[in-house]
Amino acid sequence: xxxxxxxVAIVGAGTAGLNARRECEKAGVDWVIVESGPYGTTxxxxxxxxxxxxxxAAESAHEVEKxxxxxxxxxxxxxxxxxxxxxxxxxxxxxxxxxxxxxxxxPEEQRIxxxxxxxxxxxxxxxxxxxxxxxxxVLATGSKPWIPPQLQAIADHVMVNDDVFExxxxxxxMAVVGTGIIGLELGQAMQRLGVxxxxxxxxxxxxxxxxxxIQQKAHQSFGRRLDxxxxxxxxxxxxxxxxxYLRWIDLNGDERDQTFEKVLAxxxxxxxxxxxxxxxxxxxxxxxxxxxxxxxxxxxGESPIFVAGDAAGHRPLLHEASSEGRIAGANAAAFPxxxxxxxxxxxxxxxxxxxxxxVGTPFKxxxxxxxxxxxxSYDNQGRARVMGIxxxxxxxxxxxxxxxxxxxxxxxxxxxxxxxxxxxxxDNDEKVPxxxxxxxxxxxxxxxxxxxxxxxxxxxxxxxxxxxESFGESPGV
Numbered sequence: 170x171x172x173x174x175x176x177v178a179i180v181g182a183g184t185a186g187l188n189a190r191r192e193c194e195k196a197g198v199d200w201v202i203v204e205s206g207p208y209g210t211t212x213x214x215x216x217x218x219x220x221x222x223x224x225x226a227a228e229s230a231h232e233v234e235k236x237x238x239x240x241x242x243x244x245x246x247x248x249x250x251x252x253x254x255x256x257x258x259x260x261x262x263x264x265x266x267x268x269x270x271x272x273x274x275x276p277e278e279q280r281i282x283x284x285x286x287x288x289x290x291x292x293x294x295x296x297x298x299x300x301x302x303x304x305x306x307v308l309a310t311g312s313k314p315w316i317p318p319q320l321q322a323i324a325d326h327v328m329v330n331d332d333v334f335e336x337x338x339x340x341x342x343m344a345v346v347g348t349g350i351i352g353l354e355l356g357q358a359m360q361r362l363g364v365x366x367x368x369x370x371x372x373x374x375x376x377x378x379x380x381x382x383i384q385q386k387a388h389q390s391f392g393r394r395l396d397x398x399x400x401x402x403x404x405x406x407x408x409x410x411x412x413x414y415l416r417w418i419d420l421n422g423d424e425r426d427q428t429f430e431k432v433l434a435x436x437x438x439x440x441x442x443x444x445x446x447x448x449x450x451x452x453x454x455x456x457x458x459x460x461x462x463x464x465x466x467x468x469x470g471e472s473p474i475f476v477a478g479d480a481a482g483h484r485p486l487l488h489e490a491s492s493e494g495r496i497a498g499a500n501a502a503a504f505p506x507x508x509x510x511x512x513x514x515x516x517x518x519x520x521x522x523x524x525x526x527x528v529g530t531p532f533k534x535x536x537x538x539x540x541x542x543x544x545x546s547y548d549n550q551g552r553a554r555v556m557g558i559x560x561x562x563x564x565x566x567x568x569x570x571x572x573x574x575x576x577x578x579x580x581x582x583x584x585x586x587x588x589x590x591x592x593x594x595x596d597n598d599e600k601v602p603x604x605x606x607x608x609x610x611x612x613x614x615x616x617x618x619x620x621x622x623x624x625x626x627x628x629x630x631x632x633x634x635x636x637x638e639s640f641g642e643s644p645g646v
Contacts, residue, residue, distance in 0.1 A: 172300045175201050177501045178293055180285045180445075181309035182272055183210045184487055185478025188494030189307045189501065190275070196502035203295055205284040208272040209265040211311055211479070212487045215331040219261040220354055223334070224520050226253045227358035231522070234361075238557050248363045250339035257334055287449035291473060305473040305501040308460065309494060310445070312438040312479035319371075319403040320346060320434055326408055327432045330355060339364055340430040344415055346403070348375050350519040352435030357395060357521055367396045367427070369403060369417065376525045377517060380532035380578040382544070386562040387580050390523060406432070440480045450474060465509035467497040475501050486517060514576075514595040518585045523547075523561045526588035529576030529595040530566060539569045543601075543625030545617045547581040551644065552612040558582040565591070565621045572600045572629050583614050590618065601625050605639040616643075 177193045179186050182204035193200040212218055226248075233243050272280075283296035293301040314329035330351050342365040345356035352368065353376060360366040375387045375397075391397060400420035407414050409428060416426040440459055447454060452469040453461045460469045460476045464483045467475045477497035478490035492513070500507045519525040547553045547561035561581020567574050577591050594604055601622055609619045623640060626632050632640070 170298060170300055172302065173201070174302045175199050176303070177201075177305045177307065177498075178203065178285075178301045178303035179307045179309060179498070180293070181311055181478070181480070182208055182280075183309060183311045183478065184212060184490040185311075185480070185494035185497070186307070186309035187272065188491050189309060189475075189477060189498030192495050192498030193502045196499065198502045201279050201281055201301065202275065203281045203283065203285045203293070203301070205282070208269045210268055210487075213264040213268050214261070215334065217487055218264045219257055219334040220330070220351075220358075221520060222257040222260050223253075223362075224354060224358045226256070227361035228522075230363070231361045235557060248339070250362070251337060253362060254334075254336050254338060261334055284444060286444060286446045288446070289449060290451045305504045306450075306475070307494075307497045307501050308442075308445075308474065308476045308480055309478045309490075309497070310441045310480045312485060313441045313443075314434060315437050315439045316434050317346060317436040320406050320432065323406045323408055323413055323432065326413070327434045329434050333433065341365065342412070342429045343367075343431045343433055344369060344413070344427075344429040345433045345435055346370075347433075347435035347437065348397070348399070349435065349437060350377060350517075350521075350525070351437075352433070353391070353395075353521045353525075354519060355433065355435065360395065365396075367398060367429070369398045369401055369415075371400065371402045373399050375399070376519060376521070376580075377527055378525070378532075378578055378580070380564050383532075383562055383564060383578045383580050387525070390560050390580070391521075394522075438479065438485065440482055442480065463509070465496075465512065466500055466507050467493055468500060468507055473501070473504050484515065484517075488516070514592050516588060516592040518588055520585065523558070523581050524579075524584045526577070526579040526584040528579065528588050528591045529574070531576060532564070532566070532578055535566055535576070540575075541567050541569055541625060541628040543567070543621045543623070543628060545621035545624070547617055550614070550617045550620075552614050552616065553582045555612065556582070563587075563617065563621055565618075565625055567601050567625050567629060569629065572602065572631055573598055574601060574604065574625075581617070587615055587618050590615070601629060602631050602634040605635045611643050 176198040177200040179189050179202040182202050190202050230248055233246050285293045285295050288294045291303050316324045344367050345352045346369045348368050348370040356366045378384045401417045403417045405416035412428050412430040413432045414428050452472050462469050462476045467477050475497035477493035479485040496510045514529040517527040544564045553559040563579045566576040574594050605622050609616050626635055
């Protein structure tokens, strides 16, 4: 076995790990990166990029299907399942190829292949070929799908999101277990492509929302669009000749059953520390055996170990993994001189229809004694109605004393764009009157945000500080 001394060892060559590597490289420290799986990030291989390819195909089909409302009649159209999945894989492979090519440009002597585990506080053994004695360690091991207990009987057969993109045709039916972002995005896309999809959750949750008004609106909207079995407990799951048999107890206590061609487990992901022997790292762990880290420094206690990306569990999103990789890498390179970094406001988006977004401080973390809330319904908003996407509710949160915008929960048309505007405003400590003074074109979806800001200004009692034209009327706003 080869023994190697190194200043910084980075475990994981995904988004967080690659960004940590860049910071170590800039700092001029000696580093290596260890990877046990294939190169190419979770986002490119099995996450945001292939899922958006599938959703893009579904949106195209949906546009044809709803064209009747505009007086546009399309006859004899069909979804070619093999062609849909072929494009998903081809474009996915293209994205992955870029990442793999970039990773392989790292000098071979700084890339170690194999599974790393702790054999001491800062000593890693990689398979049976290399022992790394590191001064500092960055853990960027990512996450993996979790199979809920009710599916354990068919755990070796169910799909997870990683498997969806390997399908060579669309199934006739699918059960999606989980109604979070992954389940709703993939399940709704499959439904729009002609798959009979049923969604299951033992709880009443839909998406990431914590605002009860937004939750209610999401339940109403998705309840019209999707076959939801909320507050329903799966009590039996087994493989049968023509697929998978599920038996469940619904919210009324009635027993129901059905056979599906495919079952997708979309009940969340878990940090990927299996077989790493974290107890040998001598750091504080949660009851689940996960490292406890400071979200501003990514440091585990006072140790020279840093955890970034999905493995850290703070904000499991690609842009956050990129940021956390840079923070962890810079602090590992500079250790023991560790600096806390200011984090950008939360920005999370789900590409369902209507879209979902969380920006800044969520409702559950608001202080009711010093918060005002402004809202806008998109049910009759002008541009949304023109395009036939008039469904949704957005709620904006502002601090009473400073009048600063601090957060938003958003369910509505094209909130992937308006969420960015609000995130930038929060990051810049913008006040509601100042935001109302910005130009808004007519007619656009963004006018809905102005309506919510007007509502906030009235509740904050700062309307006198807003320009008169900020409250001007226009048709369909």
